[in-house]
Amino acid sequence: MENDFDSKQMYSYQKLKIDLNDVKKQFPDQVELITIGSSVEGRDLYALRIGSGKKAVLCHGAHHAREWMTTRLIVDFINHLLTDCSWPWLSIREDWLTDITFWFIPMVNPDGVTLVQGGINDLSNRKELIDWNNNSTDFTGWKANSRGVDLNRQYPADWESIQADPGQPSSSHYKGSHPLSEPETQAIYQFVKQYHFDCAIAYHSSGEEIFWRYTLPDDLVDQHRPLAERLAEVTRYRLIEPEGTPSGGGFTDWFLTQFQKPAFTIEIAPSIGPRPVPDHLYKQIFQANELVLYTIASYLID
Numbered sequence: 001m002e003n004d005f006d007s008k009q010m011y012s013y014q015k016l017k018i019d020l021n022d023v024k025k026q027f028p029d030q031v032e033l034i035t036i037g038s039s040v041e042g043r044d045l046y047a048l049r050i051g052s053g054k055k056a057v058l059c060h061g062a063h064h065a066r067e068w069m070t071t072r073l074i075v076d077f078i079n080h081l082l083t084d085c086s087w088p089w090l091s092i093r094e095d096w097l098t099d100i101t102f103w104f105i106p107m108v109n110p111d112g113v114t115l116v117q118g119g120i121n122d123l124s125n126r127k128e129l130i131d132w133n134n135n136s137t138d139f140t141g142w143k144a145n146s147r148g149v150d151l152n153r154q155y156p157a158d159w160e161s162i163q164a165d166p167g168q169p170s171s172s173h174y175k176g177s178h179p180l181s182e183p184e185t186q187a188i189y190q191f192v193k194q195y196h197f198d199c200a201i202a203y204h205s206s207g208e209e210i211f212w213r214y215t216l217p218d219d220l221v222d223q224h225r226p227l228a229e230r231l232a233e234v235t236r237y238r239l240i241e242p243e244g245t246p247s248g249g250g251f252t253d254w255f256l257t258q259f260q261k262p263a264f265t266i267e268i269a270p271s272i273g274p275r276p277v278p279d280h281l282y283k284q285i286f287q288a289n290e291l292v293l294y295t296i297a298s299y300l301i302d
């Protein structure tokens with residue numbers, strides 16, 4: 001199968017590592033860079049903070065391996081926040097950095113991303129991976145981590161009743177043997193528990209949609225709706241109103257249930273099937289999402 005993403009444009013784990021360390025070097029007083037854990041194969045899970053305000057926002061990407069364009073988007077956010085005075089940010093108010101704290105986790109699933117981009121050579125359990133991938137060495141459609149667990153079906157929110165689970169390691173949809181069985185989700189869970197976040201954004205990449213309700217009770221739906229509608233307006237993505245009983249286990253499902261604070265799963269690209277988002281869509285994706293953090297920040301510090 002021909003890949004229609006340009007390998008020169010791939011946003012890899014190695015590139016992320018270099019870029020985040022460069023940012024830290026360039027802006028030592030404005031950012032904090034930490035690792036909140038490591039993946040199954042020992043790759044670092046990086047978190048980067050900008051700002052030190054009371055209101056805290058979490059923004060993460062690439063829970064799903066093939067959706068690594070979300071990592072590129074988040075690193076672009078970081079660079080714009082720090083370097084681009086023409087970004088709408090600075091017009092919120094001059095001291096916005098003292099009002100808002102942003103934590104970014106650009107790549108939750110570095111093993112999976114590495115597998116999608118470079119094939120099995122950089123992974124240790126090659127035989128199992130090929131087996132779980134229906135005996136194929138084409139991993140461009142892979143979503144799970146390196147143990148075949150779908151990291152966005154791992155969170156303790158109605159995990160028991162998750163639908164359409166293959167019951168064994170797979171390129172997608174396997175929820176694992178128990179909630180938070182994987183080091184990647186365990187790290188996110190612990191990090192979020194120790195923090196007080198006022199809002200969370202989970203970036204994914206299929207459908208140009210925003211998930212925001214899960215099973216929230218009506219009074220909270222009413223509370224969160226104005227922000228959800230503002231995000232839909234700036235991105236021009238569709239707000240999803242749940243039909244029937246939504247299947248749980250996602251980060252946003254858990255965050256909403258656990259903290260009752262607004263959380264959004266934002267799907268940045270049109271539905272393009274099981275493959276990475278093609279490069280040529282990046283520009284329009286960046287433009288659609290450029291106002292997302294600004295919108296949340298101005299909402300929280302209003």
Ligand SMILES: [Zn+2]
Nearest residue numbers: 064067204205
């Ligand atoms: Zn996804």
